[in-house]
Amino acid sequence: MNIDKVEGADFTVIGLEGDVDLSCSPDARRSILDVLETKKNLLIDLAKVSYIDSSGVASLVEGYQTAKKRTLKFGLVGISDAVMSVLKLARLDKVFPIYDSVAEFEKEDA
């Protein structure tokens, strides 16, 4: 799994790539929480994720909860069908704010 970070105007985009599974989801979690620590809005790009397991999803859930607590904006972008079906299984597709593009996230007010 690769993690890359792109800094936007008032938000950060974390791009995850490859398999997000038990072995690397702790790293993803750390980066997500680190960004939120700096009080920046966070968008997570999952377009290049080939597989995400529940530990990965759990990290996203924790990130979203943390963002909410700090009244920061949080969103997911680039959800593939494979990722969507995993989210749907736990009925999280209705929970996460899901965006079609980075621009849409940027436009919307926090």
Next chain:
Amino acid sequence: MPEADNHPVINSLELVGHSTIKLIEEAGYCFTLLFESLFWILVGPFIKRPVRISSIFSQMMTMGVAACPIVFVLSFSIGVMLAIQMIYNLRTFGAESQVVVGVAFSVTREFGPLITGILIAGRTGSSLAAKIGTMQVNQEIDALRVMGINPVRYLVAPTLFAMIVMLPVLTFFSDLAGLLGGAIYTNIEIGLSFDAYLDRTLTALAVADVMQGIFKSIIFALIITLVGVSNGFSVTGGAEGVGKATTRSVVLSISYIVIADMIFTYFLNL
């Protein structure tokens, strides 16, 4: 079929043979469990599959600390009983004051470890057999195995560890309670002061006397755990099987404890 099969003598011989084989099989199984547990205790932490410390402590609490009151009551009574008997006997020789030495030896070398062993066999050995037997019947043992959790590491090793630590501790506690019982009765009956009683006890006892009892209690700890656990694992046939295994494990543990006690007492006093 040949007629010899139905001959009563042959039949009973066959029965003896079967039971012997079963006994040897069981002993073998107990040793396997022992070595496997030791493996997990010693090697487990280095291959990232340690025996859970929290489980060891909780077992120590339930089998050790929680047993203190009953161990105290029984050992105290044994102490009093020994003092009564010895004073009665020694009176014939006019040597009542020698009761101190008699109680001290009997309690530390024999009755402390024995009564504690038997008590814990009834209390913890039975609950071990019942617990593991129920888990076996409910497929919980299978569930552990398919989850990649070795049942010996998860269930047996912590119990064995806790037992090997706690039974000697309880035995020592039992020694103290027994001596206290003896002291109180002696004080009432022949008016020997506590100071004098303590003084004479300490003079009479060598460290080796207490150690002999402690050593035996370690053997008893192995017997109680392995007999309880192996009976639990071999449960078949539902709730009734659990009941049978529980009874069997208590009877066997107590028998083995008494026999082992005899053997070790003989060899330790050669």
Next chain:
Amino acid sequence: MKNNKSAIEVNDLVTHYGPREILHGIDLSINEDEIMIIMGGSGSGKSTLLRYLLGLGTPSSGSINLLGKDITKISNNEMHQLRQNMGVAFQGGALLSSMTVGENVKLPLREHTNLDEKTMEIMARMKLEVVNLGGFEKMMPAELSGGMIKRAALARAIVMDPKLMFFDEPSAGLDPVVSAELDELILELRDAMKMTIVVVTHELESAFKIADRITVLDQGNILMTDTVENIKNSDNERIQSLLNRRPSNDEVQADEYLNRLTGI
């Protein structure tokens, strides 16, 4: 069939219980992403087959390949690794009665991973949500109904996102509604998690609903392994009697029968 890579491959499996031969040379191949139902009456050997697939017994001969590894030959360590990719939902649930539902579900994570406590917590709750038991994590197994225990056990089985999932009589003891929900869930799991699923059952209705293929076992032999359609249309008498719940009327061999009765 979506793809033909096999996840489970059994070759000429022979097993004994004591001196009695139970399985007489089973050959079975289950593809990735496939839902395979193993059917058969009681005494057909289907539960035995499951036990051996789970690596809970040592076969007399034959091989069992799970995810490309022959479990009759691999080392304990490899088996330990493999087990982290296997989930099993036992018939009676087999939750550990000494811990809460939540702790039960978290148990595999605790034993096999170094995930943060918070992550484990969320994962366990997510899986309980998946099986419709959200909010039950603080309860003890003894406080749950049979159906709830089975679902909690399923949550535990899938908490590590296994590649292989085994169900032993999933609908036994459940009311029809819950049982139908469980069938839906099995289908969803396969689709979302790309699991290979083996279900041992004698419930025809649910078998026909979820199966990609069905294997019919009878007296330790495989009668047939085929799609639902072909099984239904099979002209094998024993399969038909199983499907139509007719008692099987074996031809009585007079001499042999007499010998059995008199014990000679």
